[in-house]
Amino acid sequence: MQVYLNGQFTSRDKASVSIIDRGFVFGDGIYEVIRVVDGRMFRLEAHLVRMDRGLKGLGIPFTAQQRNELDGVMETLIEENNLQKGEGTIYLQITRGAALPRTHAFPPSDTPPTVMIMASPFVPDTEILEKGGHAITVPDIRWSRCDLKTVNLLPNVMAAQEEKKRNAGGVLMIRDGFVTEGYKNNVFAVFDGTLQTYPDSPYILSGITRDVVFEIAKEEGIPLKMAPIEEKEILKADEVMLTGTITDIQPVVSVDGHRIGMGRPGPVARLLQKGLRHRMDSE
Numbered sequence: 001m002q003v004y005l006n007g008q009f010t011s012r013d014k015a016s017v018s019i020i021d022r023g024f025v026f027g028d029g030i031y032e033v034i035r036v037v038d039g040r041m042f043r044l045e046a047h048l049v050r051m052d053r054g055l056k057g058l059g060i061p062f063t064a065q066q067r068n069e070l071d072g073v074m075e076t077l078i079e080e081n082n083l084q085k086g087e088g089t090i091y092l093q094i095t096r097g098a099a100l101p102r103t104h105a106f107p108p109s110d111t112p113p114t115v116m117i118m119a120s121p122f123v124p125d126t127e128i129l130e131k132g133g134h135a136i137t138v139p140d141i142r143w144s145r146c147d148l149k150t151v152n153l154l155p156n157v158m159a160a161q162e163e164k165k166r167n168a169g170g171v172l173m174i175r176d177g178f179v180t181e182g183y184k185n186n187v188f189a190v191f192d193g194t195l196q197t198y199p200d201s202p203y204i205l206s207g208i209t210r211d212v213v214f215e216i217a218k219e220e221g222i223p224l225k226m227a228p229i230e231e232k233e234i235l236k237a238d239e240v241m242l243t244g245t246i247t248d249i250q251p252v253v254s255v256d257g258h259r260i261g262m263g264r265p266g267p268v269a270r271l272l273q274k275g276l277r278h279r280m281d282s283e
């Protein structure tokens, strides 16, 4: 696998970062995951806008020239890794760079950020997309800037491990009695034909796929309500689903053992799946 690290293309096993990199030492950085379909990056600009917002939010200096170079780098990685056909993902990470002494406050502003990008084949989980998943709830123990896509992912790692341990298919995180999002996806529910999701807030990441869902809902005339859903209310939803770049639109057919709707993927989830697939294949 060919990867990109700080201006160079190299094989993955030869690429290494410094032990004093602030991404390694402090989790001081941001990342993006971009879907690649038949060599095309889906909603690339939206990902780069979110990346910019994250860099700005963390105060990591990144010039327009550095940003403009990313497009070409990603195109090259797609070619070098034979992703012109089929499904793939790009992983992009930018940290505040390597600096000593190890002090929490920012290093000098001329410290070069560490930029790492890799492109890999991706296999969507077609079974769970078709049948839906049995989700669990876990407390949302994250910080109050979940709108920044930082590499500080320990609460997400713990949530994913809980999902694995309990052989579940999806996690809903609960903060103050409300469903915020999943550890790698946003959560939507359908009540009497209206789609509902957590509003833009520092407690969730505004997903690129979530925006696509808004678009499809508008096009299809599905009413949308931006309001937090209570943990006990979501059990009464007609449909629940998770949305994300590597999740696509995954129906949830039970939550903590309580059946959702008819216990199978519903018509709104199917419509949204179709709309997302169409966009990924045609844009």
Ligand SMILES: Cc1ncc(COP(=O)(O)O)c(C=O)c1O
Residues within 6 Å of the ligand: 033, 181, 182, 183, 184, 185, 186, 204, 205, 206, 207, 208, 209, 210, 243, 244, 245, 246
């Ligand atoms: C916590 C969290 N919420 C939501 C999402 C979905 O965002 P997107 O649709 O941009 O992939 C992700 C994606 O990784 C995520 O990590």
